Amino acid sequence: MKIRFRLVFFILFFILMSDVGQAFVPQAPHLLYLVIEKIKQPVGIKAYQTKMVLNYEDTQTSYTELEETLYFRYPNQFRSEITSDSIAGFSVESDFEFIKVLDGVTVSQDKSPVDLYTDILLYRDHESLISQLIIAGIDTTKVSFQRYNDIICYVIGRSFEKNKPYAGLWIEKDTFLPKKYVVEKNGWIVEFLYSNWQRVSKTWYPMQTSIFLDNKLFAIVNVENFELTSQISPSLFDIDHIKQLYPNNNPGSFDENDKQVDELDKRIEEFKKLYE
Secondary structure (H helix, E strand, O other): OHHHHHHHHHHHHHHHHHHHHHHOOOOHHHHHHHHHHHHOOOOEEEEEEEEEEEOHHHOOOOEEEEEEEEEEEOOOEEEEEEEOOOOEEEEEEEOOEEEEEEOOEEEEOOOOHHHHHHHHHHOOOHHHHHHHHHHOOOOOOOEEEEEEOOEEEEEEOOOOOOOOOOOEEEEEOOOOOEEEEEEEEOOEEEEEEEEEEEEEOOEEEEEEEEEEEOOEEEEEEEEEEEEEOOOOOHHHHOHHHHHHHOOOOOOOHHHHHHHHHHOOOOOHHHHHHHHO
16 A cells, blocks of 8 residues: 555656646747847847858858848848948848848848848847747747757757757757757748857847758858947838839849749759849
8 A cells, every 4th residue: 555655656746846847948938038138129239240151062162252231220120231242232121021132123022041040130029039930930839948069958949750850949048048040931941050149238149150051051150240329320221212212123033033042952053143
């Protein structure tokens, strides 16, 4: 009788301990609130960076280098100005609308998957960020613990097939800094790795981001420096005005751009033309 009692006691004990352990895993909205409390939302950020887009045809031994200036005007306004030896252009995201202009012509109104790394940097209120995670294909109803490069992380998202990559957000447990962001768009997966987070005042920003396509390194973003500023003109983010200044000169270009994005895993070089 005593043996049976002890057995029942230990079974109940481990069940209760399991429930207690699960209670310490926050739900996605609360977890993202803690992330935003960590990285903060300033009035604005201006960042200077270099993006190296690797060449797939020669085993990634050469690359195209782009100089970029990023403007973040919170909440939810972003502009990237791009320069290189062969092209100049900019893109603007404002309240979930997007436009991209290259050499004076509007080429897209859909944000390319490899540029979605700015989601974590732009959406610095937890409600907007969780909406963006859902758009990126992440199951925000699931939060778990996982070890990533020997670091314990909270993971928002879940795998529907064992040992298969899946869309999710990895957040370091001790610091609440995002470590990895994986999005699913147009039937394939893009992975962003954030490293070397630095702080100015109370605001955090990653100084390097690595971008992977189909498990291959596609680009590396190195931030030279960033500054907090409130002196960013709202006119930089006026998408309606930009559409008037830079019309779409080729009616078929949007369809062609969408087609390139849909077949990116088969046509890397076609997609890469947007950056050269």
